[in-house]
Amino acid sequence: MGLYDWLLALHVLSAFAWVSALVLYSVVLAASWGASIPSDVARMFRVTKVGDVLIAVGMIGTIVFGVWLALDEYEIWDGWIIAALVLWLAAAATGGRGGKHYNGVRDRANALVAEGRNEPSPELTAGLQSTRGLMFHSATVVITLALLVVMIYKPGA
Amino acid sequence: MLAAIRPDDWNFPLLLHVLGASLLLGALITAVTAQLLAWKRRGPADVIPYARLSFRTLLIAAIPAWFLMRIGGEWVASKGWNDIDPAPAWLDIGYLTAELGGLLILVSTILAGIGARRLGRSNGEQGATLVRVATVLVVLVTIAYVITTWAMSAKPD
Numbered sequence: 008m009g010l011y012d013w014l015l016a017l018h019v020l021s022a023f024a025w026v027s028a029l030v031l032y033s034v035v036l037a038a039s040w041g042a043s044i045p046s047d048v049a050r051m052f053r054v055t056k057v058g059d060v061l062i063a064v065g066m067i068g069t070i071v072f073g074v075w076l077a078l079d080e081y082e083i084w085d086g087w088i089i090a091a092l093v094l095w096l097a098a099a100a101t102g103g104r105g106g107k108h109y110n111g112v113r114d115r116a117n118a119l120v121a122e123g124r125n126e127p128s129p130e131l132t133a134g135l136q137s138t139r140g141l142m143f144h145s146a147t148v149v150i151t152l153a154l155l156v157v158m159i160y161k162p163g164a
Numbered sequence: 165m166l167a168a169i170r171p172d173d174w175n176f177p178l179l180l181h182v183l184g185a186s187l188l189l190g191a192l193i194t195a196v197t198a199q200l201l202a203w204k205r206r207g208p209a210d211v212i213p214y215a216r217l218s219f220r221t222l223l224i225a226a227i228p229a230w231f232l233m234r235i236g237g238e239w240v241a242s243k244g245w246n247d248i249d250p251a252p253a254w255l256d257i258g259y260l261t262a263e264l265g266g267l268l269i270l271v272s273t274i275l276a277g278i279g280a281r282r283l284g285r286s287n288g289e290q291g292a293t294l295v296r297v298a299t300v301l302v303v304l305v306t307i308a309y310v311i312t313t314w315a316m317s318a319k320p321d
Binding site: 034 | 175178179182183185186187189190191193194197198201209210213214217220221225310313314317318319320
Protein backbone atom coordinates (compact mmCIF):
# COMPACT_ATOMS: atom_id res chain seq x y z
CA MET A 8 0.00 0.00 0.00
CA GLY A 9 1.30 3.41 -0.98
CA LEU A 10 0.78 6.85 0.53
CA TYR A 11 -2.21 7.52 -1.77
CA ASP A 12 -3.99 4.36 -0.55
CA TRP A 13 -3.47 5.27 3.11
CA LEU A 14 -4.57 8.86 2.61
CA LEU A 15 -7.67 7.75 0.72
CA ALA A 16 -8.55 5.18 3.40
CA LEU A 17 -8.13 7.73 6.21
CA HIS A 18 -10.10 10.31 4.23
CA VAL A 19 -12.96 7.86 3.66
CA LEU A 20 -12.93 6.69 7.31
CA SER A 21 -13.09 10.34 8.41
CA ALA A 22 -16.05 10.93 6.07
CA PHE A 23 -17.78 7.87 7.56
CA ALA A 24 -17.16 9.25 11.07
CA TRP A 25 -18.76 12.54 9.97
CA VAL A 26 -21.86 10.84 8.51
CA SER A 27 -22.05 8.56 11.56
CA ALA A 28 -22.16 11.61 13.82
CA LEU A 29 -25.00 13.10 11.78
CA VAL A 30 -26.93 9.81 11.95
CA LEU A 31 -26.39 9.72 15.72
CA TYR A 32 -27.55 13.33 16.19
CA SER A 33 -30.57 12.72 13.94
CA VAL A 34 -31.58 9.63 15.93
CA VAL A 35 -31.24 11.50 19.24
CA LEU A 36 -33.25 14.45 17.94
CA ALA A 37 -35.99 12.13 16.64
CA ALA A 38 -36.04 10.18 19.92
CA SER A 39 -36.17 13.38 21.98
CA TRP A 40 -38.79 15.10 19.81
CA GLY A 41 -41.59 16.31 22.04
CA ALA A 42 -39.81 15.30 25.26
CA SER A 43 -40.38 17.69 28.16
CA ILE A 44 -39.07 15.93 31.28
CA PRO A 45 -35.51 17.20 31.96
CA SER A 46 -34.11 13.80 33.00
CA ASP A 47 -35.46 12.22 29.78
CA VAL A 48 -33.81 14.91 27.65
CA ALA A 49 -30.54 14.70 29.60
CA ARG A 50 -30.54 10.91 29.24
CA MET A 51 -30.96 11.00 25.46
CA PHE A 52 -28.30 13.66 25.04
CA ARG A 53 -25.73 11.46 26.84
CA VAL A 54 -25.62 9.49 23.59
CA THR A 55 -24.38 12.57 21.72
CA LYS A 56 -21.00 12.54 23.51
CA VAL A 57 -19.90 9.88 21.02
CA GLY A 58 -21.25 12.03 18.18
CA ASP A 59 -19.18 14.98 19.39
CA VAL A 60 -16.00 12.88 19.10
CA LEU A 61 -17.03 11.50 15.70
CA ILE A 62 -17.86 14.90 14.21
CA ALA A 63 -14.53 16.35 15.39
CA VAL A 64 -12.56 13.40 13.99
CA GLY A 65 -14.66 13.41 10.81
CA MET A 66 -14.41 17.10 10.00
CA ILE A 67 -10.71 17.45 10.85
CA GLY A 68 -9.83 14.16 9.14
CA THR A 69 -11.71 14.92 5.92
CA ILE A 70 -10.10 18.34 5.49
CA VAL A 71 -6.56 17.27 6.46
CA PHE A 72 -6.44 14.04 4.45
CA GLY A 73 -8.58 15.54 1.68
CA VAL A 74 -6.25 18.51 1.11
CA TRP A 75 -3.24 16.19 1.36
CA LEU A 76 -4.79 13.94 -1.31
CA ALA A 77 -5.59 16.96 -3.46
CA LEU A 78 -1.99 18.19 -3.27
CA ASP A 79 -0.65 14.69 -3.92
CA GLU A 80 -2.93 13.50 -6.74
CA TYR A 81 -4.99 16.41 -8.07
CA GLU A 82 -4.82 20.19 -8.29
CA ILE A 83 -6.14 22.13 -5.32
CA TRP A 84 -7.82 24.63 -7.68
CA ASP A 85 -9.80 21.93 -9.55
CA GLY A 86 -13.46 22.99 -9.60
CA TRP A 87 -14.75 19.96 -7.71
CA ILE A 88 -12.12 20.38 -4.98
CA ILE A 89 -12.98 24.06 -4.53
CA ALA A 90 -16.68 23.09 -4.42
CA ALA A 91 -15.85 20.49 -1.75
CA LEU A 92 -13.92 23.03 0.32
CA VAL A 93 -16.82 25.52 0.13
CA LEU A 94 -19.29 22.80 1.14
CA TRP A 95 -17.01 21.75 4.02
CA LEU A 96 -16.95 25.34 5.30
CA ALA A 97 -20.74 25.62 4.90
CA ALA A 98 -21.26 22.36 6.81
CA ALA A 99 -18.93 23.56 9.56
CA ALA A 100 -20.92 26.81 9.81
CA THR A 101 -24.40 25.26 9.90
CA GLY A 102 -23.25 22.33 12.04
CA GLY A 103 -21.68 24.71 14.52
CA ARG A 104 -24.85 26.80 14.78
CA GLY A 105 -27.07 23.72 15.13
CA GLY A 106 -24.72 22.18 17.68
CA LYS A 107 -24.69 25.38 19.73
CA HIS A 108 -28.51 25.41 19.82
CA TYR A 109 -28.88 21.77 20.90
CA ASN A 110 -25.99 21.99 23.38
CA GLY A 111 -27.96 24.81 24.98
CA VAL A 112 -31.01 22.54 25.30
CA ARG A 113 -28.85 19.75 26.75
CA ASP A 114 -27.18 22.09 29.24
CA ARG A 115 -30.57 23.49 30.34
CA ALA A 116 -31.89 19.94 30.86
CA ASN A 117 -28.80 19.02 32.90
CA ALA A 118 -29.15 22.20 34.97
CA LEU A 119 -32.81 21.46 35.74
CA VAL A 120 -31.93 17.89 36.78
CA ALA A 121 -29.11 19.20 38.99
CA GLU A 122 -31.56 21.60 40.65
CA GLY A 123 -33.95 18.70 41.28
CA ARG A 124 -36.61 20.25 39.04
CA ASN A 125 -37.76 17.26 37.00
CA GLU A 126 -41.27 18.44 36.17
CA PRO A 127 -42.21 18.80 32.46
CA SER A 128 -40.55 21.85 30.93
CA PRO A 129 -42.22 23.54 27.93
CA GLU A 130 -38.93 25.42 27.44
CA LEU A 131 -37.09 22.14 26.71
CA THR A 132 -39.82 20.96 24.33
CA ALA A 133 -39.68 24.28 22.50
CA GLY A 134 -35.89 24.03 22.24
CA LEU A 135 -36.05 20.48 20.88
CA GLN A 136 -38.77 21.36 18.36
CA SER A 137 -37.24 24.70 17.42
CA THR A 138 -37.41 25.48 13.70
CA ARG A 139 -34.03 27.20 13.97
CA GLY A 140 -32.26 24.14 15.40
CA LEU A 141 -33.96 21.80 12.94
CA MET A 142 -33.12 24.10 10.03
CA PHE A 143 -29.40 24.16 10.88
CA HIS A 144 -29.28 20.40 11.44
CA SER A 145 -31.16 19.69 8.19
CA ALA A 146 -28.91 22.10 6.29
CA THR A 147 -25.84 20.26 7.62
CA VAL A 148 -27.28 16.92 6.49
CA VAL A 149 -28.11 18.26 3.00
CA ILE A 150 -24.68 19.91 2.60
CA THR A 151 -22.96 16.69 3.71
CA LEU A 152 -24.97 14.74 1.14
CA ALA A 153 -23.98 17.28 -1.53
CA LEU A 154 -20.35 16.87 -0.46
CA LEU A 155 -20.64 13.11 -0.88
CA VAL A 156 -22.10 13.59 -4.37
CA VAL A 157 -19.21 15.91 -5.32
CA MET A 158 -16.66 13.40 -3.96
CA ILE A 159 -18.14 10.52 -5.95
CA TYR A 160 -18.90 12.33 -9.23
CA LYS A 161 -15.84 14.65 -9.16
CA PRO A 162 -17.45 17.05 -11.70
CA GLY A 163 -14.87 18.52 -14.06
CA ALA A 164 -12.08 16.17 -12.96
CA MET B 165 -6.54 3.48 -8.81
CA LEU B 166 -9.21 1.78 -10.92
CA ALA B 167 -11.85 3.30 -8.67
CA ALA B 168 -10.38 6.75 -9.23
CA ILE B 169 -10.71 6.48 -13.03
CA ARG B 170 -14.00 4.59 -13.04
CA PRO B 171 -16.55 5.10 -15.83
CA ASP B 172 -19.27 7.68 -15.19
CA ASP B 173 -22.07 5.11 -15.11
CA TRP B 174 -20.55 3.61 -11.95
CA ASN B 175 -21.07 6.82 -10.01
CA PHE B 176 -24.73 6.51 -9.02
CA PRO B 177 -24.54 2.90 -7.76
CA LEU B 178 -21.29 3.75 -5.97
CA LEU B 179 -23.01 6.75 -4.36
CA LEU B 180 -25.81 4.47 -3.12
CA HIS B 181 -23.25 1.96 -1.82
CA VAL B 182 -21.13 4.54 0.02
CA LEU B 183 -24.18 6.39 1.36
CA GLY B 184 -25.73 3.13 2.59
CA ALA B 185 -22.46 2.00 4.18
CA SER B 186 -21.92 5.31 5.99
CA LEU B 187 -25.53 5.43 7.21
CA LEU B 188 -25.20 1.81 8.34
CA LEU B 189 -22.03 2.51 10.32
CA GLY B 190 -23.70 5.55 11.91
CA ALA B 191 -26.77 3.53 12.87
CA LEU B 192 -24.60 0.77 14.36
CA ILE B 193 -22.50 3.25 16.36
CA THR B 194 -25.69 4.91 17.66
CA ALA B 195 -27.18 1.54 18.64
CA VAL B 196 -23.93 0.43 20.32
CA THR B 197 -23.67 3.69 22.26
CA ALA B 198 -27.22 3.34 23.57
CA GLN B 199 -26.66 -0.34 24.39
CA LEU B 200 -23.44 0.37 26.29
CA LEU B 201 -25.17 3.15 28.24
CA ALA B 202 -27.93 0.64 29.10
CA TRP B 203 -25.30 -1.92 30.13
CA LYS B 204 -23.55 0.53 32.47
CA ARG B 205 -26.74 1.43 34.32
CA ARG B 206 -28.96 -0.52 36.68
CA GLY B 207 -32.07 1.61 37.11
CA PRO B 208 -35.02 0.79 34.81
CA ALA B 209 -35.55 4.52 34.18
CA ASP B 210 -32.26 4.54 32.26
CA VAL B 211 -31.98 0.97 30.98
CA ILE B 212 -35.40 0.75 29.29
CA PRO B 213 -35.17 3.97 27.19
CA TYR B 214 -31.64 3.12 26.03
CA ALA B 215 -32.66 -0.45 25.14
CA ARG B 216 -35.64 0.88 23.15
CA LEU B 217 -33.51 3.50 21.41
CA SER B 218 -31.01 0.85 20.40
CA PHE B 219 -33.68 -1.52 19.07
CA ARG B 220 -35.46 1.20 17.10
CA THR B 221 -32.19 2.45 15.63
CA LEU B 222 -31.29 -1.05 14.44
CA LEU B 223 -34.78 -1.63 13.02
CA ILE B 224 -35.49 1.75 11.43
CA ALA B 225 -31.99 2.88 10.44
CA ALA B 226 -29.49 -0.01 10.33
CA ILE B 227 -31.53 -2.57 8.38
CA PRO B 228 -32.67 -0.17 5.58
CA ALA B 229 -29.11 1.21 5.37
CA TRP B 230 -27.76 -2.34 5.03
CA PHE B 231 -30.07 -2.92 2.03
CA LEU B 232 -28.99 0.38 0.45
CA MET B 233 -25.32 -0.54 0.94
CA ARG B 234 -25.82 -4.08 -0.36
CA ILE B 235 -27.94 -3.15 -3.41
CA GLY B 236 -25.53 -0.35 -4.37
CA GLY B 237 -22.56 -2.67 -3.88
CA GLU B 238 -24.03 -5.42 -6.02
CA TRP B 239 -24.89 -2.87 -8.72
CA VAL B 240 -21.28 -1.64 -8.78
CA ALA B 241 -19.95 -5.20 -8.75
CA SER B 242 -22.16 -6.06 -11.75
CA LYS B 243 -20.28 -3.42 -13.78
CA GLY B 244 -17.27 -5.72 -14.06
CA TRP B 245 -15.81 -6.45 -10.63
CA ASN B 246 -17.59 -9.82 -10.47
CA ASP B 247 -15.80 -10.95 -13.65
CA ILE B 248 -12.30 -10.62 -12.16
CA ASP B 249 -10.78 -14.01 -11.39
CA PRO B 250 -9.41 -14.37 -8.80
CA ALA B 251 -11.41 -11.67 -7.02
CA PRO B 252 -9.31 -9.10 -5.15
CA ALA B 253 -9.04 -9.64 -1.39
CA TRP B 254 -10.86 -6.39 -0.55
CA LEU B 255 -13.86 -7.49 -2.62
CA ASP B 256 -13.97 -10.85 -0.81
CA ILE B 257 -13.74 -9.01 2.53
CA GLY B 258 -16.62 -6.77 1.45
CA TYR B 259 -18.86 -9.67 0.46
CA LEU B 260 -18.02 -11.70 3.57
CA THR B 261 -18.65 -8.92 6.07
CA ALA B 262 -21.72 -7.63 4.22
CA GLU B 263 -23.43 -11.04 4.26
CA LEU B 264 -22.33 -12.18 7.70
CA GLY B 265 -22.83 -8.71 9.14
CA GLY B 266 -26.33 -8.52 7.68
CA LEU B 267 -27.23 -11.78 9.38
CA LEU B 268 -25.77 -10.62 12.70
CA ILE B 269 -27.60 -7.29 12.45
CA LEU B 270 -30.87 -9.17 11.90
CA VAL B 271 -30.23 -11.45 14.89
CA SER B 272 -29.16 -8.47 17.03
CA THR B 273 -32.30 -6.54 16.11
CA ILE B 274 -34.52 -9.47 17.09
CA LEU B 275 -32.66 -9.98 20.38
CA ALA B 276 -32.65 -6.24 21.15
CA GLY B 277 -36.38 -6.04 20.36
CA ILE B 278 -37.32 -8.99 22.57
CA GLY B 279 -34.96 -7.75 25.29
CA ALA B 280 -36.38 -4.21 25.24
CA ARG B 281 -39.93 -5.57 25.34
CA ARG B 282 -39.16 -7.83 28.32
CA LEU B 283 -37.36 -5.01 30.12
CA GLY B 284 -40.37 -2.75 29.63
CA ARG B 285 -42.91 -5.34 30.79
CA SER B 286 -40.90 -6.37 33.86
CA ASN B 287 -39.79 -2.84 34.77
CA GLY B 288 -36.17 -3.74 34.12
CA GLU B 289 -36.17 -7.13 35.87
CA GLN B 290 -35.95 -9.34 32.75
CA GLY B 291 -34.47 -9.01 29.28
CA ALA B 292 -31.12 -7.42 30.12
CA THR B 293 -29.18 -10.52 29.06
CA LEU B 294 -30.74 -10.49 25.59
CA VAL B 295 -29.87 -6.81 25.19
CA ARG B 296 -26.30 -7.53 26.29
CA VAL B 297 -25.92 -10.38 23.79
CA ALA B 298 -27.21 -8.01 21.10
CA THR B 299 -24.67 -5.42 22.28
CA VAL B 300 -21.76 -7.84 21.84
CA LEU B 301 -22.96 -8.81 18.35
CA VAL B 302 -23.41 -5.18 17.26
CA VAL B 303 -19.96 -4.25 18.62
CA LEU B 304 -18.43 -7.09 16.57
CA VAL B 305 -20.31 -6.03 13.41
CA THR B 306 -19.29 -2.40 13.92
CA ILE B 307 -15.60 -3.33 14.25
CA ALA B 308 -15.87 -5.58 11.18
CA TYR B 309 -17.46 -2.76 9.15
CA VAL B 310 -14.76 -0.25 10.15
CA ILE B 311 -12.11 -2.73 8.95
CA THR B 312 -14.14 -3.35 5.78
CA THR B 313 -14.40 0.39 5.11
CA TRP B 314 -10.61 0.60 5.38
CA ALA B 315 -10.15 -2.43 3.10
CA MET B 316 -12.61 -1.23 0.45
CA SER B 317 -11.13 2.26 0.28
CA ALA B 318 -7.42 1.35 0.55
CA LYS B 319 -7.84 -1.80 -1.55
CA PRO B 320 -4.76 -3.66 -0.22
CA ASP B 321 -3.50 -6.54 -2.39
